[in-house]
Amino acid sequence: MTQPGSTDQPLAHLRAVVFTQAVAGAFTTKLLADMGAEVIQIESLTRPDPIRGGFPPQLSGTYPDNLPGDRPYNRNANFNSLNTNKLGITLDLGHQEAKEIFLDLVRISDIVAENFAPRVMPNFGLDYESLRQVNPSVIMLRMPAFGCYGPYSQYMGNGGTTEPMSGISSLLGYDGGPPINSGVMHTDPVAGMFGFASLLIAIHHRNRTGEGQIIDLSQQETSIHLISGQVMEFGMTGETPSRQGNRDRNMAPHGNFPCQGDDSWIAIAVRSNEEWRRLGAIIGDDDLAADPRFADLAGRLEHVEELERIVAHWTRDKEAESITTRLQEEGIPSAPVLKTREVFKNPQLDARGFFESVDHPETGAFLHLGAPWRLSGIPARTRTPAPGIGQHSVQVLSNLLGIPMGEIDDLVNKGITGDTPNLDG
Amino acid sequence: MSALSDLRIIDLSSNVAGPLCAKMFADFGADVIKVESPLGIDEARNLGPFADEEERFETSGMYLYLNTNKRGITLDLESNQGSSLLRDLVSTADLVVESYPPGFMASIGMGFDALEEIRPGIVLTSVTPFGQTGPWRDFQATDLVEYAASGLSYVNGLAEKEPLKSPGFESYYQAGLSAFVGSMTAICSRDLTGIGQHVDVSILEAATSIFGPQLLASLHSGSSPQRRSPDTPSGMYPCKDGYVSLNVRHEPTWQHMWLFFDEPEMAGDPRFATQDDRRRRGKELADLLLPRLAKYTMEELFHGLSPLRILVGMALDVPAVVNDSHLNERELFVKSVHPVAGEVSFPGAPFNMEETPWQLRDPAPTLGQHNQEVYSEVLGYSLKEIQGWHDQGAI
Numbered sequence: 001m002t003q004p005g006s007t008d009q010p011l012a013h014l015r016a017v018v019f020t021q022a023v024a025g026a027f028t029t030k031l032l033a034d035m036g037a038e039v040i041q042i043e044s045l046t047r048p049d050p051i052r053g054g055f056p057p058q059l060s061g062t063y064p065d066n067l068p069g070d071r072p073y074n075r076n077a078n079f080n081s082l083n084t085n086k087l088g089i090t091l092d093l094g095h096q097e098a099k100e101i102f103l104d105l106v107r108i109s110d111i112v113a114e115n116f117a118p119r120v121m122p123n124f125g126l127d128y129e130s131l132r133q134v135n136p137s138v139i140m141l142r143m144p145a146f147g148c149y150g151p152y153s154q155y156m157g158n159g160g161t162t163e164p165m166s167g168i169s170s171l172l173g174y175d176g177g178p179p180i181n182s183g184v185m186h187t188d189p190v191a192g193m194f195g196f197a198s199l200l201i202a203i204h205h206r207n208r209t210g211e212g213q214i215i216d217l218s219q220q221e222t223s224i225h226l227i228s229g230q231v232m233e234f235g236m237t238g239e240t241p242s243r244q245g246n247r248d249r250n251m252a253p254h255g256n257f258p259c260q261g262d263d264s265w266i267a268i269a270v271r272s273n274e275e276w277r278r279l280g281a282i283i284g285d286d287d288l289a290a291d292p293r294f295a296d297l298a299g300r301l302e303h304v305e306e307l308e309r310i311v312a313h314w315t316r317d318k319e320a321e322s323i324t325t326r327l328q329e330e331g332i333p334s335a336p337v338l339k340t341r342e343v344f345k346n347p348q349l350d351a352r353g354f355f356e357s358v359d360h361p362e363t364g365a366f367l368h369l370g371a372p373w374r375l376s377g378i379p380a381r382t383r384t385p386a387p388g389i390g391q392h393s394v395q396v397l398s399n400l401l402g403i404p405m406g407e408i409d410d411l412v413n414k415g416i417t418g419d420t421p422n423l424d425g
Numbered sequence: 426m427s428a429l430s431d432l433r434i435i436d437l438s439s440n441v442a443g444p445l446c447a448k449m450f451a452d453f454g455a456d457v458i459k460v461e462s463p464l465g466i467d468e469a470r471n472l473g474p475f476a477d478e479e480e481r482f483e484t485s486g487m488y489l490y491l492n493t494n495k496r497g498i499t500l501d502l503e504s505n506q507g508s509s510l511l512r513d514l515v516s517t518a519d520l521v522v523e524s525y526p527p528g529f530m531a532s533i534g535m536g537f538d539a540l541e542e543i544r545p546g547i548v549l550t551s552v553t554p555f556g557q558t559g560p561w562r563d564f565q566a567t568d569l570v571e572y573a574a575s576g577l578s579y580v581n582g583l584a585e586k587e588p589l590k591s592p593g594f595e596s597y598y599q600a601g602l603s604a605f606v607g608s609m610t611a612i613c614s615r616d617l618t619g620i621g622q623h624v625d626v627s628i629l630e631a632a633t634s635i636f637g638p639q640l641l642a643s644l645h646s647g648s649s650p651q652r653r654s655p656d657t658p659s660g661m662y663p664c665k666d667g668y669v670s671l672n673v674r675h676e677p678t679w680q681h682m683w684l685f686f687d688e689p690e691m692a693g694d695p696r697f698a699t700q701d702d703r704r705r706r707g708k709e710l711a712d713l714l715l716p717r718l719a720k721y722t723m724e725e726l727f728h729g730l731s732p733l734r735i736l737v738g739m740a741l742d743v744p745a746v747v748n749d750s751h752l753n754e755r756e757l758f759v760k761s762v763h764p765v766a767g768e769v770s771f772p773g774a775p776f777n778m779e780e781t782p783w784q785l786r787d788p789a790p791t792l793g794q795h796n797q798e799v800y801s802e803v804l805g806y807s808l809k810e811i812q813g814w815h816d817q818g819a820i
Contacts, residue, residue: 010614023638035610058676058700062642077645081638147777152751155731160660161738164670167746169661169738171592174583179740181660181670182581183653186591189635193602198776200609201453205428205781207616217776221757224746225772227593231758232486233474234743235770241743246569246590250472254569256578256587265588267573269566333565335574337588340643340650343576343633348561354630367644369637372600372630373607374556376537376623378614 009036010378014203016111017042017102021049022158023185024219025115025143026082027192032111032199033085034371034380040105040396041086041387044093045415045422048389052079055423064363073421074362074388081386084358084368088387089396092416093124102126104401107134110206111199113141117156118148128214137212139202143195147218157219159185166223171230173243190226191219252300253279256337257312259320265337266320268311268327276300278330283314360385390419427454428781432612435460435514435521436495437502440468441568441594442628443524443552444491445601446608449775450520451494452783458514458799459495461792462502463818467492476766482792484766487594489789493761497790498799499820502533506819511535512543513804519615520548520608527557537623546621548611552604556627566628571596575632576640584652596632603631654707661740662711664718668740669726671714674703681733686717761788796820 014037020029026049033039043049052073053061059068061076069075091098103126106112112131114121121127121142128140142148145157146165163169164181173180198215206212224231230241246255248269256265270276273296280289288294288310293303300307315323320336327334338346344355344367352374355367368382397403397417412418432455436447444459444467451457461467469488476484501507515521521540523530530536530551537549551557554566572578572590582589604626611622633640643650653660661668673682683692691713697703703710718726723739730737741749747758747770759773766788774783800811800820814820 010610010617013617027638031606060675060700062646062648064645066646077642078638080645081641143776146751147755150751150754152731155727156734156736157738158672158736160670160672161736164661164668164738164740167741167743168592169668169670169740170742172581172589174586174589177583178663179661179668180582180589180653181738181740182589182591183660184577184581184636184639186577186595186635189637190595190599190602193599193606193634194775196606197449197602197609198778200606200613201428201781202778203613204609205426207613208428208431209426211780213778213780215776215778218755221752221755221772222775224752224757225775226591226595226598227743228490228771229472229474229487229593230743231747232490232769232771234747236474236476236486245587248569251567254567256569256573256589258587265573265578267570267578267590269569271567328564331565333567333570335564335566335570337573337578338576339579340576340640343574343636343640344644346574346629348555348559348564348574348627348629349633351559352556352627352630354627354633363645366641368641369634370630371607372603372627372634373610374625375607375611375614376625377620378622 008378009380010375012036014038014111015109016040016113017105017109018112019114019116021115022051023082023188024159024191024195025113026051027189028141028143028195028199029086029113030082030084031192031196031371034382039086040392041083041088042091042102043088043389045090045390045418045420046092048073048421049079051082052076052389055421064366069362071362071388077366079386080360080363080366081368083386084382085384086387087392087396088390089393090390090417090419093126095414095416097411098416099124099126101397101401103131103134106131106138108400109135109138110203111139111141113143113195113199115143118142118144118153132212135212137206137210139199139206139212139215141195141199141215141217143191143217143219145219147221148216159188162187162191162219162223165220167227167230168223171227171241171243174245175243177243179243187219187223187226191217191222194222247304249301250297252297252304253307253311255308257315259315259323260317261319264320266315266323267335267337269333271333273297275332279327279332282326282330283311356382358382358385362388388419389421390417393417393419426781427784428778430454432456432519433517434458435518438522438524438552440524441487441491441597442600442604443522444469445598446550446552446604447495447522448491448493449602449605453781454784457495459492459497459790460500460511461497463499463820466792476769480765486769486771489761489763489766489769490771492789494784494786495790496795496799497793498796499793501819504819506814506817508533510800510804510820515540515543515547517803518544518547519612520550522550522552522604522608524552527551527553527562541621546615546619548608548615548621548624550604550608550624550626552600552626552628554628556630557625568594568596571628571632574629575636577632577636580650580652582652584654586652588652595635596628599635600626600628600631603634662714662718664726665720665722667723669718669723670738670740671730672736674700676700678733678735679703681735682730685729685733759785761785763788765791793820
């Protein structure tokens with residue numbers, strides 16, 4: 001069979017059977033697959049992963065050339081970017097046969113992962129205890145928005161919910177303005193990275209002891225870790241940390257300054273008095289570098305508006321890229337605020353081959369993310385594109401579980417598996 | 426039992442990302458020996474917030490959070506004695522974590538090849554702003570700069586205004602976690618093959634991974650995402666006592682919301698027939714919702730709409746997060762008692778593992794707190810020798 005699990009990768013000896021959907025969970029299992037594990041993603045033909053973007057007329061996906069095509073669920077960039085290197089099968093767990101097939105997969109797997117609301121798996125009769133009955137050392141990762149227990153645990157959430165519920169939105173915004181929900185869903189991939197971390201710890205423990213375990217990850221909580229400094233600030237001062245744009249209590253100037261061109265900006269962060277003197281010498285003259293108001297951090301913070309005005313006056317008619325080079329020559333932290341598509345042309349990411357092109361049978365070739373770490377002896381590769389819905393159903397059921405083709409045909413006829421979504425379901 | 430208690434980590438790193446990687450090891454049971462130079466301290470000691478302004482150096486909140494459960498020693502890496510002691514430490518270790526500029530470790534004779542000779546199978550994890558290779562490898566950065574170069578800043582904030590980075594140190598966190606999972610993957614590989622790895626983590630790549638799904642979507646569609654437009658001013662709707670995030674574009678949540686407002690007929694408004702209409706007519710939709718939302722508190726909306734499977738979030742401020750009943754039932758926040766900073770509270774377990782739970786055994790170390798313990802008990806040197814190095818300034 002086609003082998004997404006790659007033998008030269010560090011986790012090639014592991015198999016995971018997963019229901020991870022949307023962003024956070026899918027990112028966890030993508031990282032697992034990137035490192036060589038065989039990840040079998042299970043969806044239902046009546047309820048595919050919502051991030052496949054649904055069916056006409058209620059499409060919510062992002063399609064190559066904005067063309068959904070006949071099978072939009074197989075062409076959606078949101079799904080395809082998060083599920084590379086995985087196998088995709090369908091099973092409708094409402095049927096007893098499907099549950100038995102799932103348990104047969106659990107029997108030969110190391111990991112089960114899911115990010116449904118916590119009621120879903122027990123409702124299918126597939127809680128951790130029942131998985132452990134068929135595989136005593138199985139590791140199960142559950143990662144609902146608010147965790148598996150507690151008063152909010154049955155509530156749904158995504159990155160747009162966990163950002164405000166973690167306190168991040170209350171800290172994101174301009175001085176005097178309202179809290180902002182970024183809409184970037186940035187907390188999802190962070191939760192996904194924490195999820196992968198938890199699996200690696202559990203695998204290490206299992207290697208030592210043979211013992212599996214269940215892991216409860218709340219995406220609200222992993223998001224709160226991102227603002228641990230502000231949590232501690234409240235504990236220490238009793239005051240509510242506020243929105244301050246990009247300003248920072250330890251660095252000034254510290255912000256994105258306007259540059260030549262439409263909506264062009266440069267990020268500049270000055271960490272020390274010495275860096276300020278160098279910046280002052282570049283943008284003004286020795287008088288500015290020696291201005292006693294700006295000599296130390298306390299002074300630069302006290303006069304921060306004047307300081308920012310001076311820096312912005314200098315950046316305004318200059319090109320972000322060329323002054324980045326100038327500032328970096330002097331060791332001053334800076335970079336252009338790259339517009340979305342410009343990120344693909346970043347010379348640094350390019351030189352390191354961070355984006356990898358993979359051909360997909362229904363979209364053509366597109367770039368995908370590499371893992372943000374490199375092992376010197378084991379280059380990670382995006383080996384296979386994201387699966388179409390149910391693409392590997394027959395392969396997995398037949399080759400891995402040895403189910404005869406005739407039985408598989410019956411399962412397809414009953415709508416339990418296959419590769420064609422049931423729009424009426 | 427602790428999951429990682431068979432591992433020893435030498436943590437040479439500073440600031441946020443590298444120490445977070447080593448913290449994950451320490452919090453799940455590894456013996457993490459944090460090495461600070463008597464001449465150059467961990468930058469996190471200057472980040473704050475400070476429990477005691479007079480004792481900033483030992484009471485910086487970020488330092489206290491990032492270095493739980495570690496043993497702290499001092500060592501001048503550039504002195505001959507320091508170099509020799511570091512070799513001794515490395516010979517007992519599974520992993521070295523460092524965040525020096527690319528090339529520094531090799532310049533003091535401690536590059537990956539040298540470490541591998543001292544301790545075959547060792548893993549070296551290097552966390553740097555842009556990675557060990559490439560034209561930007563020597564560029565300087567902060568979280569703000571990484572956020573800008575990743576593309577995240579450009580779409581974060583309000584149109585017509587300065588792009589914003591996220592609060593805190595998000596790019597550093599994602600890089601620290603990347604370093605942890607990269608290190609764990611390398612250790613897993615070593616356990617199977619006996620071969621170690623140099624793990625190269627670029628904070629920029631970690632930041633870019635946060636934005637990845639949306640970046641790739643823009644590539645497919647040719648779209649250019651922008652910051653929040655004046656139509657949906659903050660991605661939040663004001664209500665009686667604050668703000669909520671609310672996503673009601675999808676079916677059947679659209680209908681469920683109108684049931685909650687007790688106006689089911691409004692769900693049939695032809696202006697908002699499809700998901701796409703609701704997205705395009707954001708301003709009109711807001712005009713429709715604002716007077717209705719103004720009648721309810723954040724709590725009423727959260728507990729009223731969530732059971733209808735509507736995605737709704739309260740814009741909690743930090744005190745509300747710290748006092749949140751759900752989080753307190755889950756015991757997210759823990760207290761450590763530090764000899765200088767006193768009692769300090771911060772987020773504890775990042776996830777709950779049934780058999781090998783996150784544990785707070787010890788607060789972050791004071792500078793050089795475990796010198797004697799480590800040099801004498803781990804490496805077997807005499808107290809007299811240790812005193813001698815101290816007097817020389819090597820430790």
